Amino acid sequence: MAASSAEVQPRASTDFVENSILETVVPINPNIDIANELRSWDGAVQDENGYILPFIKQRDVILFDELLPVYIVFRTPLLDDVTFKSYLARLAISVDAFVFSTVPPPAHEPKAPSKELIYSDTIKDVTEPLIVRQEEGDVLHAYAIWKVEVFISRPQGRFHTPSVYFRPAASLKPTEGTKKDIQDDEYLPSRAPTALNLLQAFDNDPALTGIHPRLSAMRISKIAPTTPVTRELTRPIRNGQRPVYRVVPALIWRVRYSKIHTSLDDLSLMAALDLEIPQFSTYNAKVKKIDLTLRGGDAESLADHGSATTAHKPGDQLTYLYKIQPDRASDGTPSLGSKGHYLTMVVEADVFISEDCRPSIAIEWKAMVEFATEQDPNMLKAAHRLSNPTMQAPKILGPDSLPTPDTQNQAGDALKNAINVTLTVSGPPRVPVGEIFHWNVFIVNRSDKARKLAILVMPKRRRDVEKRKSQLSTSPVIGLGTAKKELLTSAVVDENVVYAQQKSARTEMAELVCLTTDIRLGQLSPGSCYTADLKFLALSSGVLSVESVRIIDLATNETADIHNLPSVVAVEKE
Numbered sequence: 001m002a003a004s005s006a007e008v009q010p011r012a013s014t015d016f017v018e019n020s021i022l023e024t025v026v027p028i029n030p031n032i033d034i035a036n037e038l039r040s041w042d043g044a045v046q047d048e049n050g051y052i053l054p055f056i057k058q059r060d061v062i063l064f065d066e067l068l069p070v071y072i073v074f075r076t077p078l079l080d081d082v083t084f085k086s087y088l089a090r091l092a093i094s095v096d097a098f099v100f101s102t103v104p105p106p107a108h109e110p111k112a113p114s115k116e117l118i119y120s121d122t123i124k125d126v127t128e129p130l131i132v133r134q135e136e137g138d139v140l141h142a143y144a145i146w147k148v149e150v151f152i153s154r155p156q157g158r159f160h161t162p163s164v165y166f167r168p169a170a171s172l173k174p175t176e177g178t179k180k181d182i183q184d185d186e187y188l189p190s191r192a193p194t195a196l197n198l199l200q201a202f203d204n205d206p207a208l209t210g211i212h213p214r215l216s217a218m219r220i221s222k223i224a225p226t227t228p229v230t231r232e233l234t235r236p237i238r239n240g241q242r243p244v245y246r247v248v249p250a251l252i253w254r255v256r257y258s259k260i261h262t263s264l265d266d267l268s269l270m271a272a273l274d275l276e277i278p279q280f281s282t283y284n285a286k287v288k289k290i291d292l293t294l295r296g297g298d299a300e301s302l303a304d305h306g307s308a309t310t311a312h313k314p315g316d317q318l319t320y321l322y323k324i325q326p327d328r329a330s331d332g333t334p335s336l337g338s339k340g341h342y343l344t345m346v347v348e349a350d351v352f353i354s355e356d357c358r359p360s361i362a363i364e365w366k367a368m369v370e371f372a373t374e375q376d377p378n379m380l381k382a383a384h385r386l387s388n389p390t391m392q393a394p395k396i397l398g399p400d401s402l403p404t405p406d407t408q409n410q411a412g413d414a415l416k417n418a419i420n421v422t423l424t425v426s427g428p429p430r431v432p433v434g435e436i437f438h439w440n441v442f443i444v445n446r447s448d449k450a451r452k453l454a455i456l457v458m459p460k461r462r463r464d465v466e467k468r469k470s471q472l473s474t475s476p477v478i479g480l481g482t483a484k485k486e487l488l489t490s491a492v493v494d495e496n497v498v499y500a501q502q503k504s505a506r507t508e509m510a511e512l513v514c515l516t517t518d519i520r521l522g523q524l525s526p527g528s529c530y531t532a533d534l535k536f537l538a539l540s541s542g543v544l545s546v547e548s549v550r551i552i553d554l555a556t557n558e559t560a561d562i563h564n565l566p567s568v569v570a571v572e573k574e
Helices: 002-019 034-039 081-089 176-184 228-233 377-387 476-480 495-503
Strands: 021-025 061-063 067-077 091-101 115-122 130-134 141-151 162-172 245-248 252-259 269-276 284-294 297-301 317-326 341-352 360-369 421-426 430-432 436-445 451-458 512-514 519-524 529-538 542-544 548-553 559-562 568-571
Touching (some): 067 091, 091 141, 269 284, 421 548, 436 451, 519 529, 529 568
Antiparallel strands (some): 130 141, 269 317, 421 436, 451 548, 512 529, 542 568
């Protein structure tokens, strides 16, 4: 009786495996109540080789970057609850998604792989399936349904007119008791004869002097497993129909970069994000969220992105403008180097396929951004030094001389060489033309060492951007020597051109003159303050100003320019 019962159990497991079927279903309505629909189904089947659940209308098209709900349906002949649940506990189920081309590639393109795996997952044992028993009609079945969220990622290869299919796989695991017996009897099974000794013939050889050699036949021969449990594991459960779904992108994007016409020291770029709803998708889309972030920098939106409730039609193109700027190192270069900044784009949208099918897509795209590709790194560092005068390195000058703007050409450490002096400038808001007025300068030494300072007023510089064209020589001296070519410039030998340039030279009249050449302070101890006056004379009416007030440390020749100065309104005398 024990032997017969041992033969019945493997046979029951084999029947369960042979009569079961596994299939994936992607309904057009993701919120469908499959249990209710299955209970109301009368079990009528038009095609025996058709789908497991023919009454469910499935999707024809799925979208890239979509979190797609996929139902894994397992059908088996009707069993009692205890036996059916025991078999379900021993099922190992996995699902894979593949993308492939439905149209052969052009002849000039290299041969691509036939398909690509874009998703793979295993259903955990803790996932409880939905169990439905169908007891109406001639055929009685029990169904177990698992719901899996499958992300349809974009493939690495290039596929023409791509489509996706799902491949579920299931196998029956052995029982816990059978596993334990196999592990205990793996090497030395209980009450089993030992293997044949291949060296038994040399046991009585007198040359071995009493040595009994032994070589088990199991050491050189491979014994195939023949247990019923192993046969069950090697026989997977049969798959049903594999529907093919056409897959299309719901959004197409492109990011363009352009340099902003600012100073050379500014490394910021203008990023234009172009989104397009493809014409071939024929579905409306609503963009809910757009987020652009820069690793190692800032990304600032330059315009309002509009309402998130607007539905866009196929063929619409949307453009979003951002200003991206990297973090700067002490020398003015990008903090993460030329290839360390990454731009991350996150887009969320809803696509309106039908009244019941409105899938959501989530796109996360990352790309490297290279700043200052056209500029020389040495030029960038020089521009950063010019825009930050506190980084100027000292030059050895005389003890009584003041450094000029052209002498500050060497770079230094900005944090180490900072003067750290507070300067407060105050003056009258309105002055008469031709009368002397004063600016009050209040200086506080906030550094940790004594400072010997000098203060200069930099006047407004004339910026003559007019480009002078070279003129042909009209001198008779040159005309006499036309036959003899000399390597001399016409502007030097032609006195007519020199005279014309001097006569037409533009002269700029000073509008605001500083009558104080410079202010020199002695040893200004840390934390102490000083008050000085600067004399000015307004020569014309209007809003007048100076270029900057320069502070110079006479000990180290460090300089700092202050540009935020009060403007002076000069009026004519009544």
